[in-house]
Amino acid sequence: SMSKQLEAESWSRIIDSKFLKQQKKDVVKRQEVIYELMQTEFHHVRTLKIMSGVYSQGMMADLLFEQQMVEKLFPCLDELISIHSQFFQRILERKKESLVDKSEKNFLIKRIGDVLVNQFSGENAERLKKTYGKFCGQHNQSVNYFKDLYAKDKRFQAFVKKKMSSSVVRRLGIPECILLVTQRITKYPVLFQRILQCTKDNEVEQEDLAQSLSLVKDVIGAVDSKVASYEKKVRLNEIYTKTDSKSIMRMKSGQMFAKEDLKRKKLVRDGSVFLKNAAGRLKEVQAVLLTDILVFLQEKDQKYIFASLDQKSTVISLKKLIVREVAHEEKGLFLISMGMTDPEMVEVHASSKEERNSWIQIIQDTINTLNRD
Template sequence: MSSSIVRRLSIPECILLVTQRITKYPVLIQRILQHTKDSDSDHGCVCDALRCVKQLITAVDSKVNEQEKKQRLKEVYSRTDSKSIMRMKSGQMFAKEDLIRGRKLLHDGALQLKNSAGRLKDVQAMLLSDVLVFLQEKDQKYVFASLDQRSTVISLQNLIVREVANEERGLFLITAGTEKPEMVEVLASSKEERNTWRAIIQDAINGRADSENKSSVAGFTCL
């Protein structure tokens, strides 16, 4: 071939080159669509191709993101001290093994916890399927963060998320539905990061509630 782009490439290599550029497919098909008249017989096929390739890219991105989160959770798990343990508000003990026991990582990042004296502590926040976990580094390992007498493994059940009135980076995490509601204040690095955390945590809470409602309906039998 005379083209410098494909010169010295065999057919399999050319195919591989194309598949590596999957994100360019919508642009290519969109250009084709712009030069395809509505009256053309293949206009509908081009539209379908554009829709399908966008769905494919979304699916690929979703799977890649899922695998990256699995790998990230494994990394954190491997660095967590096996002796570290935390008592949850419910009284249940949460250990290292519970990080990966039937749970998925939804989001993680650096946050700060504020204690009762107003001091800030740097922590690594891990939002899992049903709990929000705060870890701190100690001797190059992760341990469950200490915060006065409050738990740093927070169930998403009955969790309320509120913005801090006079702190644009802050969030209140309020555990409701108990005899003694508990509140934890966290700070993000920016207002935008705070908003991201709030939205993702709220989505996780809503998703958990929807799953519980569906389970209740599925288990109901008419007499």
């Protein structure tokens, strides 16, 4: 059976020893890595099916959980199963086509690159970017939601313990499942690279493998940036929630800026810095860089309010803003607003020189993007 075959440690263990002895070292190595790809893909599908068939179905059937609750734990599960079952089937078909001399078990896969290119390009790549973007983006929230449920809900706790003791689940808990799925696509580049390294004298196959390697890296890059923008959304929402609704700040242009205005923007970066006042004292604040504005918040009674700084505004428009290093002060930077009236200058200090440089870089990049648009 399929799972029996894939439980063997390696390709060499499945095939006849006589057949194995006839193969060159490179060929054996190549088949071993392809077998590892096949085996890990099989395990991945099995993990997804455990999440679906055992955990999600069980939560709805035994615990009468709503579908939305289950989807909070396991987003886009059906789509993931569909993507990976299809991929696994394609690899299996290739294995079947590669059986040698009417044998039932001896196989040599001469071409796999085309299957990989297909999986990581075009529509398939878009599906992967979308589903993994969402799944990995919600990874932390899913795990926190699980911990919360597990701590509060005794029936849920008993359900998880019971399921984990079954032979099918093999002690795979929910957070472990989630982590395994999150990590899967990051495992492909190494596998593809290794297949490529032991592929000799087949140029078309080498080209396909090299292409699949760059395609999968592209997918991973797209997923990473989706995850980053997802995390920034969550972070901006935390800042918004913590901001006092009574706090308000007049910008240099005369326009008022309030808590609600945070919601209309996208977060670029935030972090702790210091503002220097006229008396030369440094005050710790939270810098919040949005797409077209830089906001400084200070903590008061466990809430954020707009920071006070002499008579200056601490909500600074990026339009007509100039960023400069402070001479003889490696942690300092100047923000110079060149608006309609006299220029206004705010001195900001970071916790280190590296941190200062990275703030200058990102503020400058954000200003450049704004001017382009």
